Amino acid sequence: SITKERTEVILQGTSSLDPNDPTAVWEEFDFKCKPGDLKRRPCFISPYHYRLDWLMWFAAFQTYEQNEWIIHLAGKLLAQEEEALSLMATNPFAGREPP
Numbered sequence: 859s860i861t862k863e864r865t866e867v868i869l870q871g872t873s874s875l876d877p878n879d880p881t882a883v884w885e886e887f888d889f890k891c892k893p894g895d896l897k898r899r900p901c902f903i904s905p906y907h908y909r910l911d912w913l914m915w916f917a918a919f920q921t922y923e924q925n926e927w928i929i930h931l932a933g934k935l936l937a938q939e940e941e942a943l944s945l946m947a948t949n950p951f952a953g954r955e956p957p
Contacts, residue, residue, distance in 0.1 A: 866915075887946050
């Protein structure tokens with residue numbers, strides 16, 4: 859075991875014109891194997907790991923300044939770039955305007 863508690867980085871977007879509006883609905887980008895929805899069956903691909911999911915786990919131990927690639931990933935998801943979206947399990951904005 860590495861830690862007793864697990865901190866998670868969650869990437870979300872909103873279609874709200876004002877993201878600071880308390881009524882803004884934030885939608886989560888789900889990863890393929892990273893823990894998320896408690897109703898989803900855990901991913902089991904031993905002995906391998908999805909690299910991005912693995913990196914997200916370790917990124918939670920540090921700040922975003924120590925993991926600048928997260929900012930770039932978030933930008934690509936916001937721009938709806940297919941290469942970045944292919945790394946995700948779901949795209950909550952599929953068929954809609956980008957967040």
